Amino acid sequence: MAEPSRDASLTKTYQRRARHTRRMGIPSLGFDEAVAQLDTCGLQSLILGVVKSAESAHHFQLFLSPDASRVVACLCVDNQWERSSRTTPD
Numbered sequence: 001m002a003e004p005s006r007d008a009s010l011t012k013t014y015q016r017r018a019r020h021t022r023r024m025g026i027p028s029l030g031f032d033e034a035v036a037q038l039d040t041c042g043l044q045s046l047i048l049g050v051v052k053s054a055e056s057a058h059h060f061q062l063f064l065s066p067d068a069s070r071v072v073a074c075l076c077v078d079n080q081w082e083r084s085s086r087t088t089p090d
Contacts, residue, residue: 010046010063011038014075027078037073038063046072052079 018031038046041063049062057080063073 008039011035014038021077029076030073031075031077034061034063034073034075041072043072 014031014035018028018035021028021031043065045066047064047066047068049064051060051062052058057078059077059079061075061077062071064070065072
């Protein structure tokens with residue numbers, strides 16, 4: 001049996017993450033579209049990028065072509081739930 005390509009592994013990983021995000025009620029944008037783009041891009045490898053800001057409650061996950069010349073897919077997750085779910089001692 002052939003070993004799955006990197007993009008197939010990413011597709012499976014992000015399909016699971018999309019289901020988890022929905023189950024947990026975490027707001028997101030573009031998750032299903034990104035998974036579909038990963039599934040059909042046909043690339044054997046991708047560069048992963050992250051955009052985060054201390055001022056924003058959003059986490060952007062970028063999937064770039066191997067030469068970084070184009071964005072293959074992008075999704076956004078609201079990570080405010082993570083901040084608000086942490087408790088600090090009184």
